[in-house]
Amino acid sequence: MPASFWSQVIEFSHEITQRVGAQLLLEYGQVQATAKDDGSLVTRCDRWADQEIGDAIATTFPDHGLLTEEGTHQFPDRDWCWIIDPIDGTTNFTRGIPIWAISLGLLYKGTPVFGYVHLPPLNQTFHGFWNAPDHTNSAFLNNAPIQTRTDAPAPNQFFSFCARSTDILKQPFPCKVRMLGSAAYNVLTVAAGMTLGAIEATPKIWDIAAVWPIVQAAGGAWQALEPHPIFPLQVGQSYGNRPYPTLVVSQAQWLSEFLPLVQCVSSNL
Incomplete structure (x- = not known):
């Protein structure tokens, strides 16, 4: 273009x-x-x-x-x-x-x-x-x-949760947790280097469409917590009721550490 x-x-x-x-x-x-x-x-x-x-x-x-x-x-x-x-x-x-x-x-x-x-x-x-x-x-x-943080997970680093993902805290979690009340801002704090990651249990397509390119362009890694890819969307399909459980981390290398901790989010849906 x-x-x-x-x-x-x-x-x-x-x-x-x-x-x-x-x-x-x-x-x-x-x-x-x-x-x-x-x-x-x-x-x-x-x-x-x-x-x-x-x-x-x-x-x-x-x-x-x-x-x-x-x-x-x-x-x-x-x-x-x-x-x-x-x-x-x-x-x-x-x-x-x-x-x-x-x-x-x-x-x-x-x-x-x-x-x-x-x-x-x-x-x-x-x-x-x-x-x-x-x-x-x-x-x-x-x-x-802006760019994502390069720090390793640690107790003095922040990680954003949504209200439907608190079951994760039934086990030890390596970062301080914050809940901000906005799916978009949860993810954008990762893009801006404020947090190391974010978890959203039930975002809809309008919650993630804008932040998906921003966080990846800033260096973050996006991991869908379901077996099928989110994009591309399909012509004629309705996206009103489908949730997209998602993990976002500041660096792809941290996916292996956080993925086992957040699997309960998708299994509870």
């Missing part, structure tokens, strides 16, 4: 997440959530942001497909497709906890090649490219390059 295409993608992602994020900040901590069929929460802000971003993509990239958390879950027959999580961390958003994000992933032929994640309360924006056509693999936080 020409450089002008990727410039347009970055400019669009910045503009729409800034605009939507500014509006969400006005209502953050002041809205009530309801439970969806899968037990996750949704607010009118999620639905508004989902629609706003989807409409903007349809206008700016009319040839691109779309899959969103609050809209269509079926993967379209398009070479390029955006996957949207309008508010990753809805529970945090409703309770006034400042860790929630707007997440955009761009897929080419079913595999993420670009991710853009904006956290309005923290004023942090991550983006990255991984095996994108005519673009170098690279990852950034607020436009500064």
Whole structure:
């Protein structure tokens, strides 16, 4: 793809997440959530942001497909497709906890090649490219390059858990544990060198599409905790109810140490 295409993608992602994020900040901590069929929460802000971003993509990239958390879950027959999580961390958003994000992933032929994640309360924006056509693999936080840690696992290193992965702690674990309440941010802390790893027991496709290219471009290793590969997504298939248990570590060499400790996550699903 020409450089002008990727410039347009970055400019669009910045503009729409800034605009939507500014509006969400006005209502953050002041809205009530309801439970969806899968037990996750949704607010009118999620639905508004989902629609706003989807409409903007349809206008700016009319040839691109779309899959969103609050809209269509079926993967379209398009070479390029955006996957949207309008508010990753809805529970945090409703309770006034400042860790929630707007997440955009761009897929080419079913595999993420670009991710853009904006956290309005923290004023942090991550983006990255991984095996994108005519673009170098690279990852950034607020436009500064980022890379994963090279430290060995140790008691003074951090590791991010999700709320559904705490069974892991029934056995000794080599790092300090943190739970942040946002699947995207859990993984991005690895990309930014804040943590050595992250475990997500039940993320959906919109939780991981944007962070998948970013963490790998930063040097991290992504390990699906199920036998089938996550990508490429298949045309016509619905991805609304499928979880993707995932382990992310800062260096591939640490997979062998952490994998035996987290296998209970996938076996409990």
